[in-house]
Amino acid sequence: MSFIVAIDGPAGSGKGTITKLAGKKLNLVNIDTGAMYRCASLYMIRNNIKLDETEKIAEMLKNIKIKQNKIDDIDRFFLNGEDVSSLIREKEVNEIVSQVSHIVIVRERMVELQREMGKKSNIIMEGRDIGTNVFPNADVKIYLDATAEERANRRMKQNEEKGIKMSYEEILENIKFRDNNDKTSPVAPLKQADDAIYVDSTNMTIEEVVDKIVEIVKSKGKGE
Numbered sequence: 432m433s434f435i436v437a438i439d440g441p442a443g444s445g446k447g448t449i450t451k452l453a454g455k456k457l458n459l460v461n462i463d464t465g466a467m468y469r470c471a472s473l474y475m476i477r478n479n480i481k482l483d484e485t486e487k488i489a490e491m492l493k494n495i496k497i498k499q500n501k502i503d504d505i506d507r508f509f510l511n512g513e514d515v516s517s518l519i520r521e522k523e524v525n526e527i528v529s530q531v532s533h534i535v536i537v538r539e540r541m542v543e544l545q546r547e548m549g550k551k552s553n554i555i556m557e558g559r560d561i562g563t564n565v566f567p568n569a570d571v572k573i574y575l576d577a578t579a580e581e582r583a584n585r586r587m588k589q590n591e592e593k594g595i596k597m598s599y600e601e602i603l604e605n606i607k608f609r610d611n612n613d614k615t616s617p618v619a620p621l622k623q624a625d626d627a628i629y630v631d632s633t634n635m636t637i638e639e640v641v642d643k644i645v646e647i648v649k650s651k652g653k654g655e
């Protein structure tokens with residue numbers, strides 16, 4: 432049986448960074464499930480498949496292969512063999528990925544793939560529904576949170592580094608909008624699993640959060 436750590440939480444809570452670092456320390460394969468929905472979205476854009484074209488989407492799900500591989504210690508994402516790591520972070524994908532992730536057959540297929548990954552290795556998987564839906568029996572469940580204001584501050588800093596100009600108010604509004612969308616989604620809404628440990632990272636550094644998660648996981652029986 433594999434050892435499974437589920438990390439869920441809202442956009443901007445730092446799940447991606449924390450999962451990568453904690454996975455390394457704990458010798459667990461880290462999996463970014465948001466990137467899988469992003470790959471499906473990119474495929475739909477490229478093949479001009481609309482959100483309501485169920486037959487085409489079903490066909491797509493038979494044909495796409497999504498892989499996450501480490502190259503020089505950096506996670507890369509492959510869509511049918513092509514490295515799409517940068518493309519899946521672009522604006523066009525951002526604009527539709529939430530809607531794509533709400534398509535029931537897309538979700539079913541992604542969850543199936545995620546469960547297969549959990550059979551092959553010991554994993555730390557991040558997303559929105561990992562502890563509630565993908566692995567309801569995960570060995571460790573963590574719900575990683577931070578206030579919307581703090582998440583907006585973090586996003587503001589990232590944007591400045593990338594040269595993206597957006598006001599704090601605009602970013603905050605966007606985060607609140609996404610939170611509401613994620614939490615009220617009719618399909619797998621974001622919510623803390625009853626048995627998940629709540630970690631509020633608002634006043635913590637990345638290192639502190641990683642240490643906290645490593646400590647929690649070790650206390651549940653996963654050593655090095």
Ligand code: DC
Pocket residue numbers: 442464465466468469528529530532533557558559560561
């Ligand atoms: O974490 P992210 O921004 O890369 O996620 C992209 C989208 O996919 C986001 O709208 C939430 C959705 N998602 C989801 O519904 N379920 C997951 N397990 C992971 C992501």
